[in-house]
Structure formats: structure tokens, C-alpha cells
Amino acid sequence: MxxxxxxxxxxxxxxxxxxxxxxxxxxxxxxxxxxxxxxxxxxxxVKELKDCFLKVLEKDWKRILQYSPTEGNTDLIEIIKQYSRNQGINCETENILITSGSQQGMDLVCKVLLNPGDEVIVELPSYPGSIHTLKSYQAKLTGVPVDQEGIDIDILEDILKDRQKTGILPKFIYLIPTFQNPSGVTLTETRRNSIIKLAEKYGILIVEDDPYNALRYDGENIKPIKALDRNENVIYMSSFSKTFCPGVRVAWVVGPKDLIRKMVIGKQGADLHTSSLNQAIVAEYCRNNLMExxxxxxxxxxxxxxxxxxxxxxxxxxxxxxxxxxxxxxxxxxxxxxxxxxxxxxxxxxxxxxxxxxxxxxxxxxxxxxxxxxxxxxxxxxxxxxxxxxxxxxxxx
Amino acid sequence: MxxxxxxxxxxxxxxxxxxxxxxxxxxxxxxxxxxxxxxxxxxxxVKELKDCFLKVLEKDWKRILQYSPTEGNTDLIEIIKQYSRNQGINCETENILITSGSQQGMDLVCKVLLNPGDEVIVELPSYPGSIHTLKSYQAKLTGVPVDQEGIDIDILEDILKDRQKTGILPKFIYLIPTFQNPSGVTLTETRRNSIIKLAEKYGILIVEDDPYNALRYDGENIKPIKALDRNENVIYMSSFSKTFCPGVRVAWVVGPKDLIRKMVIGKQGADLHTSSLNQAIVAEYCRNNLMExxxxxxxxxxxxxxxxxxxxxxxxxxxxxxxxxxxxxxxxxxxxxxxxxxxxxxxxxxxxxxxxxxxxxxxxxxxxxxxxxxxxxxxxxxxxxxxxxxxxxxxxx
Missing domain, CATH: 3.90.1150.10 (Aspartate Aminotransferase, domain 1)
Structure with missing residues (x-):
């Protein structure tokens, strides 16, 4: 062949x-x-993971070893909902999807939004795993430089202005605004406010990839861009890979309900659902307040x-x-x-x-x-x- | 928005x-x-799963809770290789990819092979989960009826003959030849031989989805179509979902090395890798000869x-x-x-x-x-x- x-x-x-x-x-x-x-x-x-495993297996093995809903484990979704609200994110159960790592979150966002040739704005530099996914959907990638305060808002707006003239806007802006991979830079509060205004003004989506959020070693906490979202402009992704462990492949997306619904349909075709067992372990871990x-x-x-x-x-x-x-x-x-x-x-x-x-x-x-x-x-x-x-x-x- | x-x-x-x-x-x-x-x-x-979990966690937690290679757990790949060879399938390590359920195997096959509008032949009836994935890649689906002996070979060849005239063959034939979902029918040995000859003659791929293979209650064992494959015409998928449990989302693909390599690249963008923890549990279960x-x-x-x-x-x-x-x-x-x-x-x-x-x-x-x-x-x-x-x-x- x-x-x-x-x-x-x-x-x-x-x-x-x-x-x-x-x-x-x-x-x-x-x-x-x-x-x-x-x-x-x-x-x-390790020890707590083991204890949580034994607990969920004992009390709920029929459910956690079986196929389960694409949307995710309902307990885990409730935990994410509460956690998101504590971050200042306005959300309901239907805004949340559990994914097999944030890599899958990115894949489903692209599946739902991108036709070949669609433009996506990414940071210079940005995370190669996401760039890889974007390329797999044949996106046209435009880079905007990052300085010590995060993505350059002026250059970003120049691009959006230019695209508005042509009538075809980028499908979304992909950002890792907090402790960015690879630069370590955090987008300032001022720029977060500017960027959400840009998103509203141009009617453009922001994909906020935020796996490191909980890993702040000093300085003041800054709210996710999603917490500033008034008009469903932001799709937020985060993960248990850095705070719990990557081997379980459990992450989540918070986004507009309609878009999450489409992502669920996309996920049905991608892997049916994230491991029921691993979701149950993570939910048990959080439920027992072990994360703090x-x-x-x-x-x-x-x-x-x-x-x-x-x-x-x-x-x-x-x-x-x-x-x-x-x-x-x-x-x-x-x-x-x-x-x-x-x-x-x-x-x-x-x-x-x-x-x-x-x-x-x-x-x-x-x-x-x-x-x-x-x-x-x-x-x-x-x-x-x-x-x-x-x-x-x-x-x- | x-x-x-x-x-x-x-x-x-x-x-x-x-x-x-x-x-x-x-x-x-x-x-x-x-x-x-x-x-x-x-x-x-349940009990054996628990024992295997405890064992792998104790001896290997640093590895099985961490990110791991996209190709899959090397022990599990060796187990699959041996199992496949016992089924009569000729394969090396590089022919195998571990996937997050066979649903993902199907998704990656489509990702690697399908452009929008490409034709794929499916059985009438066939598994809706795979049809869903095929549609998500905008495939044009052509159905070929199944009778008590499996897919109708004459109708299939008529279609291939016709397509050969136009110069554009279907990208692949998707089959569930053993205890088919939904019909329960098994493709006879005679027809398996015919279909592999057709695949060779027309230079077409067969995607053999075989999750029920090990669940034979009576009658003579029939080798997978993949065991008859001489020219890399067959991509074989199977799963631990029916023989172990679905909640772990562990399955595999055996295919041509070049194609598996492409699927690995596709999987990097889809979910990086299948849960390292769950792969280790399944490998331990098989290694201890518990499956038989x-x-x-x-x-x-x-x-x-x-x-x-x-x-x-x-x-x-x-x-x-x-x-x-x-x-x-x-x-x-x-x-x-x-x-x-x-x-x-x-x-x-x-x-x-x-x-x-x-x-x-x-x-x-x-x-x-x-x-x-x-x-x-x-x-x-x-x-x-x-x-x-x-x-x-x-x-x-």
C-alpha cells in the first residue's frame, strides 16, 4: 500500500x-x-490517591468501572462549578465539560470552531502542544508578542482592526495568561480588562488555557479572564495534571452552554468519555478537601x-x-x-x-x-x- | 455571541x-x-483490579502518575504484541498504539485518512459510535447490507468496481466482523478470505473493529481479518472495555507502522496519551495471567x-x-x-x-x-x- x-x-x-x-x-x-x-x-x-481509589472502588465500583456520561462525573462537575465560582467565574452545571487532559479540551475547541484556513491568534511564544492541535485543524496561526506584562494589546488590536476591514476575524485568541508556558509571564490585570473589552468590541472568542493557576508562589492573586467575561467571549480550560498528577488525564473546560453542548457531541466521537475511574478518584480527593x-x-x-x-x-x-x-x-x-x-x-x-x-x-x-x-x-x-x-x-x- | x-x-x-x-x-x-x-x-x-492497582502504585508510582509516551505503556504494548501474534497477526512493537477506548482508535484512523467528502464503506447496520466519528470527519458514507454470513461481498465488489471506473476509491471499509454490533452476525471464514482479496485487488484499506472477539460462547474460533493481511491492508482495533471494564478507557490498534506513526502524531494533539495509571493497571492484570x-x-x-x-x-x-x-x-x-x-x-x-x-x-x-x-x-x-x-x-x- x-x-x-x-x-x-x-x-x-x-x-x-x-x-x-x-x-x-x-x-x-x-x-x-x-x-x-x-x-x-x-x-x-500517592497515599491520598490510594485512599481515594480504595474508597470509591468499594462504594461505587459498578458505576466507576462502567461507561459514563460524556459530560463527566456529576460530582466532579459540581466541584468544578464551586471552584470556578470561587474564582469569580459565573457558571452552571451546563457550562462545564470534563476532558481527558487539557490537550483534549484544546482539541474539542478546535473541532467545534475551526474550518481549514481559519485564523487563530497565539502568543509569541506559546505552548507547542496547543500549536500542534491548532495545526492539526489546519488553522492559520498569527503570532502576537508577549512582553513582561503578557500579550501586547496594541499589536493585537492592530491585527483585529485590520481583519475587521477584510470582514473575516480570527476564530479565537489562544492565551495562557497566568505563569505562561513557556515564558512564565502573567498577563496583568490592566491588560486582562483591555483584552476582554477587545473581545467584546470585535465579537471574538478567547480561549484561556490556565493549568498553572493554582501554582502561585508570591505576588497578588489575579482573577482569570473568564471571571471578567460578560458576553460569553471566554472559553476557560484548566487541569488536575499539575496540582494532582498528569497520569489520570483529568481536566475541564468552562464555556458558553451552547458551545459546551457542541463539544460534548465532539467528545462522543473522540473518546466517548474520560476515564470514569479516574474522574471518581479526583472527585473523591477534592470532596475530602485534600487539595488545599x-x-x-x-x-x-x-x-x-x-x-x-x-x-x-x-x-x-x-x-x-x-x-x-x-x-x-x-x-x-x-x-x-x-x-x-x-x-x-x-x-x-x-x-x-x-x-x-x-x-x-x-x-x-x-x-x-x-x-x-x-x-x-x-x-x-x-x-x-x-x-x-x-x-x-x-x-x- | x-x-x-x-x-x-x-x-x-x-x-x-x-x-x-x-x-x-x-x-x-x-x-x-x-x-x-x-x-x-x-x-x-473488581478485586483483581484493586490488587493490580495497589501493586503498580507501590512499585512504580513515579512513572504511572506522570505524563507518559503517546505510543503507550511499553509493557502493555508487549502484551498486546504477544496476544496479537497468538491470534495469527504478524506484528512488531511499532505496529501497536494504545488508545483511550476504541472510539479514539476510530477517531485517529479518520484523522489520519479522511478529507471532507471522502467515501467510506460501512455495514448496514453498523455501530452508531463509529458512524458518528466518521460523520465528524465529513465522510460520505455508503452502506453495504449484512446478511447471516456478514457483509455482502458481491454488492461490495460492485461498488468497488464502479468506483474504480471513476478513479476515486473509498478510503476504507469499516467492518465489525465478529459478533457484530448491532447484528450479532460473524463474517464467515470464506468471506474473510474474499474480502482480503478484494482489498488487495483494489488497493483499499479495511478497518477491522473487533471489541467482542474474546466473547465467543460457542462455535469454532475464526481468525481476525488482520491475520489474513499480507499487504498492510488492515487496521485492527480492539479493546479492554468488554473483557476488563470500560471505565479505564484502554484499547489498542494494530496497523501498518507508517500509519501508526501518523496516528501517534494525531494522538499527541488529541490527548497526549492514554491514562498512564490505567494502562499500568491493565498491563499488570494481563501480566499476572488473570485474563484467561x-x-x-x-x-x-x-x-x-x-x-x-x-x-x-x-x-x-x-x-x-x-x-x-x-x-x-x-x-x-x-x-x-x-x-x-x-x-x-x-x-x-x-x-x-x-x-x-x-x-x-x-x-x-x-x-x-x-x-x-x-x-x-x-x-x-x-x-x-x-x-x-x-x-x-x-x-x-
């Missing part, structure tokens, strides 16, 4: 995730990886790592680079003043025994070639210091 | 699963449901129910209907001789306190209006008898 003749247009233009491929190559013993995007297994609440104390533990765990990374960067890169100071999440974004190319230097880093993700991997226009994403989440304190030092030896050559 | 202006073409033409909607309406206390497609919770190996004895138990469990249903139908419908005699799976397909319309009579059945799924729900051309799918899997022996009797009271009016 000649499969090349059979493949769909969408799959022909897709490549494997560059980061996933890069990580496969770079896994050699003893290497210090500042490249991962994973949460630390040290933060997984757990979050305290993991916040102090990650805060220490972030501090060590920022101190190490300060020590080694003071006069040769600029970098972000994230108040939460997993990532620091560092840009080299002399414009060294981080793609080209990657193999040198591997030789030295340290890896990062080159900045261009996150940019739909291939920009930010002098930048890199550095994650502190899964690295020992000692190795964060050592890794940053090794990096400095490469880039000050 | 006016969402109607924003929705994609694919979602605009999709309706919610008719069966899922029908079952929502029809759930009232005391009703006997012969409509479900679920396995019986009585067959779920478990299957013996559930086969005798379901066989009794099938026998009771066939006896009851024989008693009540002898001279007014024809029906299939499935050697495995969950379903009997019954067609009323006087061509009563099972859609129209559905509300009467609900009144009587019994439900089925009308035949037209399974047919892309709306045919088989005088047929219905009857499932014995989740119904008590007493209620199978009572349900069939109640049905006979409606249809002999």
Missing part, C-alpha cells in the same frame, strides 16, 4: 511534537534536563526551586541575558543579549550534560531564536545550580 | 448520538432496558443470558419475526416480518416498560426500520424473559 496517497491533508502537514522528539534524543544518563514540562513526582499525593493542604506543600516545594533557579541565573547570566521572574508555574524564559542561536547551541549543551528547550520551538514565526525555556519543576536543587552553571559555560564561550 | 456563525462545518452537521439521547429519555424506574450496549458490571474483576480465567467466568455468564434471550424470542416471536443467533458478543438483531416500524413503536414500548434500539439508528441509509437491537448483557435472566414477553405484546397488536 502507498500510504502517502491515502493520508489526509491535515496529517500530511503535521510533524511530531519537536519537544517530544528532542527529549527522546536527549535522554542520556546523568544529563541535567531543564527541558521538561512535567510536574515533579515528589508532589504527587496539598497545594500548600507543593507551593513551598516549587517556590524553593524557582528561587534557586533565579538566583543561579542572576549569578551566571547577569550581564549577558535577560530573563523572566515568574510568580508561579514551572518556567523561566531566558534571552541571550548577544543573540546566540539556541537551536544551534543545543547539541553543545547536550555534550556538556544539560538541556533546555530552544525558544523557536514555541514560536509560530520561528522567532526568539536567542531564547530558551528553562524548567525548575523536576530538577533537584543541586542540579538546578549545576545546570545553570553548565549553560553559562556554553553561552559565554 | 452568535455561535452559529462561528461553528465549524463539521460540527454543524453533527447530531448528538441518537442512542445516548434515547437512553437518557428512557431511563425510568423499573423499565427493562434491552437497549444498552454496556457490559455487565457483574463481570468486572476471568474470560472463562464471563463467557459462561453471558452465554446463559444469550441462551435465555434466544429461547424467549423463539417462544414469543416464532412466526412473526426473524432474528440472528449470535455465537458471541452482546446483541441479537430482530426483524419483524410484517414490517412494523420500530421507531414509531418505541414510545409504546416505553409505556409497556421495555426498551430496545430501533434498527434505523444503525443504518446510514435509514433502512431496517422493521428491525431492533436487543442486548442481553446487562439484564437479569428474569428480566430478559419478561422484556421479550412485553415486546411481543406490543408487536403482535
Amino acid at each position: 502507498n500510504f502517502e496517497l491515502l493520508y489526509s491533508d491535515r496529517i500530511k502537514q503535521l510533524s511530531p511534537s519537536p519537544i517530544r522528539e528532542l527529549l527522546k534524543i536527549a535522554v542520556k544518563p546523568g544529563i541535567i534536563s531543564l527541558a521538561g514540562g512535567n510536574p515533579s513526582p515528589d508532589t504527587f499525593p 493542604n496539598h497545594l500548600k506543600d507543593i507551593l513551598s516545594y516549587y517556590k524553593e526551586k524557582r528561587d534557586i533557579m533565579l538566583e543561579s541565573i542572576e549569578r551566571h547570566f547577569k550581564n549577558v541575558a535577560t530573563w523572566t521572574k515568574p510568580q508561579g508555574g514551572f518556567f523561566v524564559w531566558m534571552s541571550l543579549d548577544k543573540k546566540e542561536n539556541t537551536d544551534e547551541l543545543f547539541s553543545k549543551a547536550v555534550e556538556k550534560g544539560v538541556i533546555y528547550v530552544p525558544g523557536s520551538s514555541f514560536c509560530v514565526d520561528g522567532s526568539n531564536k536567542n531564547s530558551m525555556r528553562l524548567s525548575f519543576a523536576t530538577v533537584s536543587n543541586e542540579n538546578i545550580k549545576k545546570g545553570i552553571q553548565l549553560l553559562s559555560e556554553i553561552f559565554s564561550l | 452568535n455561535f452559529e456563525l462561528l461553528y465549524s462545518d463539521r460540527i454543524k452537521q453533527l447530531s448528538p448520538s441518537p442512542i445516548r439521547e434515547l437512553l437518557k429519555i428512557a431511563v425510568k424506574p423499573g423499565i427493562i432496558s434491552l437497549a444498552g450496549g454496556n457490559p455487565s458490571p457483574d463481570t468486572f474483576p 480465567n476471568h474470560l472463562k467466568d464471563i463467557l459462561s455468564y453471558y452465554k446463559e443470558k444469550r441462551d435465555i434471550m434466544l429461547e424467549s424470542i423463539e417462544r414469543h416471536f416464532k412466526n412473526v419475526a426473524t432474528w440472528t443467533k449470535p455465537q458471541g458478543g452482546f446483541f441479537v438483531w430482530m426483524s419483524l416480518d410484517k414490517k412494523e416500524n420500530t421507531d414509531e413503536l418505541f414510545s409504546k414500548a416505553v409505556e409497556k416498560g421495555v426498551i430496545y434500539v430501533p434498527g434505523s439508528s444503525f443504518c446510514v441509509d435509514g433502512s431496517n426500520k422493521n428491525s431492533m437491537r436487543l442486548s442481553f448483557a446487562t439484564v437479569s435472566n428474569e428480566n430478559i424473559k419478561k422484556g421479550i414477553q412485553l415486546l411481543s405484546e406490543i408487536f403482535s397488536l
Whole structure:
């Protein structure tokens, strides 16, 4: 069989995730990886997960091992509803859909909204997993730069103005406004207010991807854009992957009822429903109010790592680079003043025994070639210091 | 926001699963449901599942609660490889992909192969979940009737001949050849040989959906079509949903390496990977050789129910209907001789306190209006008898 003749247009233009491929190559013993995007297994609440599993299995095995509604576990939906309301998000049961990770949330948003060639605005830089999904729906991606305060509102409005003239607006703006992956930047409150006004003015949707929201190590809490939503302009996604564990694949979407209904129809064809067992475990965990104390533990765990990374960067890169100071999440974004190319230097880093993700991997226009994403989440304190030092030896050559 | 202006073409033409909607309406206390497609919770190996969970959590929690490779758990892939080879399927590790239920297998097959308007051949009747997925990729569906020996090979070849003249062949033939959902029919060995020859002759793919394969209650075992595959014409899908439990959402695909690679790329955008935890539980269950004895138990469990249903139908419908005699799976397909319309009579059945799924729900051309799918899997022996009797009271009016 000649499969090349059979493949769909969408799959022909897709490549494997560059980061996933890069990580496969770079896994050699003893290497210090500042490249991962994973949460630390040290933060997984193993004992509590076990207890919750045993409890739900005992009391409810007939239901939680069976097929279940596409919308999600009703207890978990109620928990998400309450949690969302506490975040200032106005929502009912019908606004919520449980998904198999936020990756699926993104997939269903695209399934429901995108025709091939539709334009979507993404941040420069942005999360490659979502870019991959957008490309799989043959979206035309337009990047808008992020600075220390988040996406550049002026450039964004210029684009919207321009598109309004042509009569064809982008289908949505995809944002990770809080502790952004990869930049670590948080969109300011002022800009959140501006962007929701833009969305209303131009009648455009915002897809707010917010997996790191609960991982704030310092600074004032800022409400999600969704909490400012008055006219159903915002689709909000978040996840238990970073606060509980990724292996259960449980996440959620809060959006306009009509759109959620369409996403349910899309999900019926995609995987019928998210694992009933895993949803029940997560619901039991939340119901027993275990999340609050757990979050305290993991916040102090990650805060220490972030501090060590920022101190190490300060020590080694003071006069040769600029970098972000994230108040939460997993990532620091560092840009080299002399414009060294981080793609080209990657193999040198591997030789030295340290890896990062080159900045261009996150940019739909291939920009930010002098930048890199550095994650502190899964690295020992000692190795964060050592890794940053090794990096400095490469880039000050 | 006016969402109607924003929705994609694919979602605009999709309706919610008719069966899922029908079952929502029809759930009232005391009703006997012969409509479900679920396995019986009585067959779920709860204790063993618990033991496997505890074991894998203890020895491997750092890995099984973390993100994991898109391809699937390597142990589970090896188990599937061995199992497939025992079925006569020639395969390597790279031929296998673990999916979040076979529904996702179907979704990824479509993602990789279908452009809007591409033709796919399906059985009349066929599984609505897959039809839903096919429609979500805007496939043009052509139905080929199933008789007591499976899909009609002559009609199928006529269609292929015709399409060959136009130069545009269907992208694939979607088949559930063993204990078909909904008809219960099994494609004979002779026809399996014919169909693989057709696939080779016309250079066309077959998607073999085989979730009920292990649930044979009597008769001789027949090899999957995939075991006859010489030229990479067959993509095989099966699942742990019916033999273990559906709540874990673990299934698999065996296909040509190049195509599996493309499906992996598609899955990266869809849900990153199937729950690492659930894959580990299933792998542990299989590794401990628990499946073999478990299957013996559930086969005798379901066989009794099938026998009771066939006896009851024989008693009540002898001279007014024809029906299939499935050697495995969950379903009997019954067609009323006087061509009563099972859609129209559905509300009467609900009144009587019994439900089925009308035949037209399974047919892309709306045919088989005088047929219905009857499932014995989740119904008590007493209620199978009572349900069939109640049905006979409606249809002999």
C-alpha cells in the first residue's frame, strides 16, 4: 500500500511534537534536563490517591468501572462549578465539560470552531502542544508578542482592526495568561480588562488555557479572564495534571452552554468519555478537601526551586541575558543579549550534560531564536545550580 | 455571541448520538432496558483490579502518575504484541498504539485518512459510535447490507468496481466482523478470505473493529481479518472495555507502522496519551495471567443470558419475526416480518416498560426500520424473559 496517497491533508502537514522528539534524543544518563514540562513526582499525593481509589472502588465500583456520561462525573462537575465560582467565574452545571487532559479540551475547541484556513491568534511564544492541535485543524496561526506584562494589546488590536476591514476575524485568541508556558509571564490585570473589552468590541472568542493557576508562589492573586467575561467571549480550560498528577488525564473546560453542548457531541466521537475511574478518584480527593493542604506543600516545594533557579541565573547570566521572574508555574524564559542561536547551541549543551528547550520551538514565526525555556519543576536543587552553571559555560564561550 | 456563525462545518452537521439521547429519555424506574450496549458490571474483576492497582502504585508510582509516551505503556504494548501474534497477526512493537477506548482508535484512523467528502464503506447496520466519528470527519458514507454470513461481498465488489471506473476509491471499509454490533452476525471464514482479496485487488484499506472477539460462547474460533493481511491492508482495533471494564478507557490498534506513526502524531494533539495509571493497571492484570480465567467466568455468564434471550424470542416471536443467533458478543438483531416500524413503536414500548434500539439508528441509509437491537448483557435472566414477553405484546397488536 502507498500510504502517502491515502493520508489526509491535515496529517500530511503535521510533524511530531519537536519537544517530544528532542527529549527522546536527549535522554542520556546523568544529563541535567531543564527541558521538561512535567510536574515533579515528589508532589504527587500517592497515599491520598490510594485512599481515594480504595474508597470509591468499594462504594461505587459498578458505576466507576462502567461507561459514563460524556459530560463527566456529576460530582466532579459540581466541584468544578464551586471552584470556578470561587474564582469569580459565573457558571452552571451546563457550562462545564470534563476532558481527558487539557490537550483534549484544546482539541474539542478546535473541532467545534475551526474550518481549514481559519485564523487563530497565539502568543509569541506559546505552548507547542496547543500549536500542534491548532495545526492539526489546519488553522492559520498569527503570532502576537508577549512582553513582561503578557500579550501586547496594541499589536493585537492592530491585527483585529485590520481583519475587521477584510470582514473575516480570527476564530479565537489562544492565551495562557497566568505563569505562561513557556515564558512564565502573567498577563496583568490592566491588560486582562483591555483584552476582554477587545473581545467584546470585535465579537471574538478567547480561549484561556490556565493549568498553572493554582501554582502561585508570591505576588497578588489575579482573577482569570473568564471571571471578567460578560458576553460569553471566554472559553476557560484548566487541569488536575499539575496540582494532582498528569497520569489520570483529568481536566475541564468552562464555556458558553451552547458551545459546551457542541463539544460534548465532539467528545462522543473522540473518546466517548474520560476515564470514569479516574474522574471518581479526583472527585473523591477534592470532596475530602485534600487539595488545599496539598497545594500548600507543593507551593513551598516549587517556590524553593524557582528561587534557586533565579538566583543561579542572576549569578551566571547577569550581564549577558535577560530573563523572566515568574510568580508561579514551572518556567523561566531566558534571552541571550548577544543573540546566540539556541537551536544551534543545543547539541553543545547536550555534550556538556544539560538541556533546555530552544525558544523557536514555541514560536509560530520561528522567532526568539536567542531564547530558551528553562524548567525548575523536576530538577533537584543541586542540579538546578549545576545546570545553570553548565549553560553559562556554553553561552559565554 | 452568535455561535452559529462561528461553528465549524463539521460540527454543524453533527447530531448528538441518537442512542445516548434515547437512553437518557428512557431511563425510568423499573423499565427493562434491552437497549444498552454496556457490559455487565457483574463481570468486572473488581478485586483483581484493586490488587493490580495497589501493586503498580507501590512499585512504580513515579512513572504511572506522570505524563507518559503517546505510543503507550511499553509493557502493555508487549502484551498486546504477544496476544496479537497468538491470534495469527504478524506484528512488531511499532505496529501497536494504545488508545483511550476504541472510539479514539476510530477517531485517529479518520484523522489520519479522511478529507471532507471522502467515501467510506460501512455495514448496514453498523455501530452508531463509529458512524458518528466518521460523520465528524465529513465522510460520505455508503452502506453495504449484512446478511447471516456478514457483509455482502458481491454488492461490495460492485461498488468497488464502479468506483474504480471513476478513479476515486473509498478510503476504507469499516467492518465489525465478529459478533457484530448491532447484528450479532460473524463474517464467515470464506468471506474473510474474499474480502482480503478484494482489498488487495483494489488497493483499499479495511478497518477491522473487533471489541467482542474474546466473547465467543460457542462455535469454532475464526481468525481476525488482520491475520489474513499480507499487504498492510488492515487496521485492527480492539479493546479492554468488554473483557476488563470500560471505565479505564484502554484499547489498542494494530496497523501498518507508517500509519501508526501518523496516528501517534494525531494522538499527541488529541490527548497526549492514554491514562498512564490505567494502562499500568491493565498491563499488570494481563501480566499476572488473570485474563484467561476471568474470560472463562464471563463467557459462561453471558452465554446463559444469550441462551435465555434466544429461547424467549423463539417462544414469543416464532412466526412473526426473524432474528440472528449470535455465537458471541452482546446483541441479537430482530426483524419483524410484517414490517412494523420500530421507531414509531418505541414510545409504546416505553409505556409497556421495555426498551430496545430501533434498527434505523444503525443504518446510514435509514433502512431496517422493521428491525431492533436487543442486548442481553446487562439484564437479569428474569428480566430478559419478561422484556421479550412485553415486546411481543406490543408487536403482535
